[in-house]
Every structure is written in C-alpha cells, then in structure tokens.
Amino acid sequence: MLPLRDDIPHSQTPIICYFLIATNMAMFLFMVTLSDRALSGFLASFAVTPAADVPLALRRQWDGILPFVTNMFLHGGWLHLGGNLLFLHIFGDNVEDRMGHARFLIFYLLCGVTASVAHAWANPGSQLPSLGASGAIAGVLAAYMIYFPRARILSLVVLGFLITTVRIPAFVYLILWFVMQAFSGLMSLGRETATGGVAWWAHIGGFIAGLVLVFPFSRPTRE
16 A cells, blocks of 8 residues: 555645655765765765674764664665655654654654664674665654544555555554564564565664654643
C-alpha cells in the first residue's frame, strides 16, 4: 500500500519538512555528480558502515560518530529518495504542526540517530554503507500515529492487474507498516548482510524512538 495523502490539512507552513526535503534532494543531486571512486570515498565518510564506524564511535572519535547523523541525508537511488520524501511530505507536516518547528527538527534528528544505532546493533559486522532518511521518517510515522490515529490515509493498492485506492485509518495503516518492518527485521537477524537490502532495524529503531520521544517533544497546549 502506497500512501497518497491524508485528510488533515496543516495549519502552518511546514518549513522544516520543506527544508529536509530540499536538503535530501540537494545531497542526492550532488552524489550523482560524483565518480564511482569519489562516491565510494564519500559514503565511507558519511554513511554508516557498522564494522568500521562502531569501534571509532565507541572510542568517541568524530570520524565514527558523524556518519550516524549525516547518513540520514543520503540516498542510494531515485526510488529510495522518492519513497522516503513521499512519506515525509504526507506525514511530516502535521507532526511539525503539533510539535513546532524547532522541536520537530530535533525530534527528527534524534529518531534518525537512534535508527542508525539500531541498524548497527543488529548488523555489527556489516561492511556495507547504510544510508537513508527512512529511520528518521519512521519516528515521524510513530508520532503521527499517536497524534492522529483516526486520520484517513488514501492509499494506492495493487492486486495483480487490479489497481485501486482505499482510505485506511492511520492507526491501522501504521501498525501494519510497523508489523511488516518488525517481522522482516526479525527474519533478517543472523543472515549474511553482504548482499545489502533494506535496513529493517533502522525502521524499527526509528519507530520505537518516535513512540518514546513524541510525548516530551509535544508542544504544550494552551488552556
């Protein structure tokens, strides 16, 4: 199921969402200009490679810590980028509304860092660079589920040759999404990571971080 839009308008301009979307797009456009050799060096410095970065991070070396932040602004292809930004565009504006701009930005970054840590924990020996905003966006999805459980998500459903749209309650949609991530993450444990693939544990870690952080990062309501 691919989300197309929700039924909750935002009340203020989601400037942080727009900033994040623009930054991710700019970084991707920069990456496609790099040669293969330059790109490999760039990813070695700014994407998370657990086998290399975790030992450095544990020794509090900046070269190992920085990738846990910067990787969430990098993407491996147009579909990777487009899928993540679609989810951020649909769900992020309303969460930013509820938190406020500054709180939302910090919340997003913390969820992204937690997602990267979760991926590294589940794949400590991986020598593949991990990158993408999906872990941070998973935290945004969790916050949306808490704030707007009854919102309706217009989703595209493809069943063989049948293509249709359905409206699904946000709580149902996002619980199903998380269950799929958790199942895939559990099935991936202990498997060879050299073939690459989806960073399921980044999604799991980001979503759980969102569930935990959504309450302290909520903007106080006015009486």
